[in-house]
Amino acid sequence: MGCFLFPYVIFHFLLFNFPLYTCLCNHHDKSSLLQFKSSVTVNTSHYYSWLDDVCSSFSSKTESWTNGTNCCEWNGVTCDMAGNVIGLDLSCSHLQGQFHPNSTIFSLKHLQQLNLAYNDFSGSSLSSGIGDLVNLVHLNLSYSVFNGDVPSTISNLSKLVSLDLSSDWGSVDDPMPLYLSIKIDPYTWNRLIHNATKLREIHLDGVDLSSITENSLLLLPNLSSTLVSLSLSNTKLHGKFPSGVLSLPNLQKLDLSSNEWLRGELPKSNLSTLMRHLDLSDTAFSGEIPNSIGHSKSFNYISLRNCKFGGLIPSSLFHLTQLSLLDLSGNGLVGPISSTITQFPKLHTLQLAGNKLNGTIPSWCYSLPFLSHLFLNDNQLTGSVGEFSTHSLKYLDLSRNKLQGDFPNSILELENLVGLSLSSNNLTALVDSHQFSKLKNLLLLDLSHNAFISINFDNNADILPNLQFLYLSSCNISTFPKFLASVKNIEVLDLSNNKIRGSIPQGFHEQLLHWKDIETIDLSSNKLQGDLPIPPSGTAHFLISNNEISGDISSKMCNASSLRILNLAHNNLTGHIPQCLGTFPSLEVLDLQMNNLHGNIPQNFLEENAFETIKLNDNKLKGPLPQSLAHCTKLQVLDLGNNDIEDTFPHWLETLQELQVLSLRSNKFHGVITCFGTEHPFPMLKIFDVSDNNFSGPLPASYIKNFQGMMNVSDNQTRSLYMGTHGLYNDSIVIVMKGQHMKLERILTAFTTIDLSYNMFEGEIPEAIGELISLKGLNLSHNEISGTIPQSLSHLRNLEWLDLSWNQLKGEIPMALSSLNFLAALNLSQNQFEGVIPTGGQFITFENDSYAGNPMLCGIPLSKSCNEDKEWSSISRLDDEESGFGWKVVTVGYACGMLFGIISGCHLFFIGKPQWLATLVEAVFNVRMTKQKA
Ligand SMILES: *[C@@H]1O[C@H](CO)[C@@H](O)[C@H](O)[C@H]1NC(C)=O
Ligand SMILES: *[C@@H]1O[C@H](CO)[C@@H](O)[C@H](O)[C@H]1NC(C)=O
């Protein structure tokens, strides 16, 4: 959200307020100054643009420095009565060049104030000569492009009151030409703190203090009677920060921000009562915020953003009448926001986002006179949003809460608004686009994902001219917003999940070419028709899936070579796939599934590419497969199912280390599947689907033996619950389970299946299959497989469905299969099995159709009994347990496997099963299950 970044303004000037004496300056000092002047150049062209924000005016102070004049009258120079130079302020002077180790500045022995901030000393190191300036009281060398270790002689400066060596380059936009860092080692730090006992201000932002230990930090309270301001932001400090420092009696400003490894707590009681500015953001400070924080009445700035604080927000915080900024976002705070405040007359920024706050938005939030930033997003706030009576608001973010009721119309009157986000709540509103006409400054508008928001864009109103980020997903929009044609500079356009019908206006196709900064265009899930719009060349994400777009993918698409996500799935696109798509260097997701594309798959995938997901399934593509697919070393999902590809098995893909899903389903692949000889072929594969092809020969035992990704992968071993982490795009897959096509909208990483059905495989089921312990589904049906079921199949303890139907299997069904506790679907029909059907475990739940077409099978549930004795003995064994069905048997029998449950809802199991059983299972497993009949 670029528009919420504010330039980090740094004002650490030492303002020199000295009376000017008109005495004649001392010759030595004058010549030292002139020599210094000649050692540097004044360069007004080369400087960093961010300096504009900091140095309100640049001046070439040294221009007035000429030999013939009195140096005490030169710009930036201050003398004492005797004509000694005691003050030198060359901040913001465009100076450039090396700072000489023997610089004549170090010979200005009377100097009390030295300010060289905001110049460019080109990575010079600071030499030990600085220790010669023993009279220095104020030293400011900040942001002057110094580099390297601070010399230990700095500890000679025992009179120092303020020290500023900040060089926090991380917070400015311009990249630095060199890698620079000023370092202070523990030896120098310890000597400095020991000796410079008058220090009141220490500003070392961005200085490398990584070697400073907890013990050295413990010296800081040495400065107890003097320290007023301590700023150590972004210094790589780590360990525990001594909480005593926060209690130093004179401390007014403490900035420890951006030290993610720095731990600490706020003191329970005696936080400095003079504290005005406290910034602990982006540190590991934790614990509760003590109520005593409200005793420091001078506070005007409190930022505890992105720390680890928990507990309630102390109510005393809401009685700090000076306060102008309060940022507690990104912690684990709970409970309500106090509904009573004393007064917050100066508060301009209130950020409580990203906590677990509940209750309603207190009414004072709507009426603070100077409030400009209100961020309450990502909490659990309930109730309705009130009407705003303050017009100072610039940024309002209430997204991702549980707010409901009507969208307050007063928001549309807030003409200073720059950012407005109310997404992912339960708000309702009927808005006509002309109602946005007052929001002339709006850069960001996000109303996505609410209960019911309907925006009418029928009229031609010229609104939102400065918009850059527009998120209107699920807003019941039915016409393409015409005002977009006059928006100059959009970066994100999300109109997904609306009801926009008909062709995209010609004007939009043309406008697209003018949006140079666009990053994301998401028009998916509408009813758009007509030609495919071509995203401008810088676009990173283009999604227009689930529409009715027709025609070809124009070769103009080749200009959009910065794409990372291209999702054109579920349309009516025809023609060929532009070959250039394989050469886009950053393309991670290419999803063209469910269209009418024909011709070849792109042939020339680059050696170094970014592809993670390629889905070309359900088109009319022809083979052969390009061998260059093997260049896609980051590929996780390859789905080429349901095309007309004629080829042999692409064994050259077996080297892909990340490949988790390979689907070649329903094509014309043929031949024998054999391993090419890689030691660990397909090491990550979890879904292997080659069903409905013309493969022949034995089952691919050499692969089955080696699918590491299906062997005993414990759930906590897998990196995340779902595959694919693209934010805007979720990997989905269609699999066939229990004879039904099912679409998994997201692919669980624990989902492991093998589908070899509908081919011409022959021979026996390899014993090695028993090693694929994580397997959830196995389908070998409709082949010519012979032999018996290997005993090892009973090792697949996670198996949820097993289909061996329509083969030539024979022999008995191994009793051991009854130990497969999650087996929910079994099809052994149309084989030549014989003997008794196992009775225990899940087998109690399978019906006749699981066994049909095996004339030599007998026992429950078939009507053909084997022999009376056996059958009765098994039933009486059940009777031995509790009455009716044994608890164990019942619960096991109706337990949903984790995945089967998540995917299809347990209701599949309950079809035709008695209600009381379902209720029992719910009670036992404490789960809620859908019981509608399909
Ligand atoms: C300044 O002028 C004096 C007297 O004219 C001369 O001796 C000296 O060298 C000059 N200094 C510089 C730095 O030009
Ligand atoms: C700095 O001055 C000292 C003593 O005058 C001299 O020995 C040294 O070489 C000088 N260093 C440089 C880099 O000029």
Ligand SMILES: *[C@@H]1O[C@H](CO)[C@@H](O)[C@H](O)[C@H]1NC(C)=O
């Ligand atoms: C402390 O400062 C004094 C006076 O400048 C100096 O003589 C002494 O060496 C310094 N001590 C340390 C440990 O730096």
Ligand SMILES: *[C@@H]1O[C@H](CO)[C@@H](O)[C@H](O)[C@H]1NC(C)=O
């Ligand atoms: C708010 O959260 C707190 C702490 O989690 C909880 O005790 C309280 O019941 C919640 N209140 C409401 C209104 O949900």
Ligand SMILES: *[C@@H]1O[C@H](CO)[C@@H](O)[C@H](O)[C@H]1NC(C)=O
């Ligand atoms: C959303 O609001 C509607 C009524 O406006 C209510 O029926 C529904 O339960 C709410 N949903 C949630 C999740 O709060």
Ligand SMILES: *[C@@H]1O[C@H](CO)[C@@H](O)[C@H](O)[C@H]1NC(C)=O
């Ligand atoms: C898709 O395109 C084909 C051929 O152009 C056409 O016959 C068919 O009706 C279109 N389908 C839809 C849903 O637009």
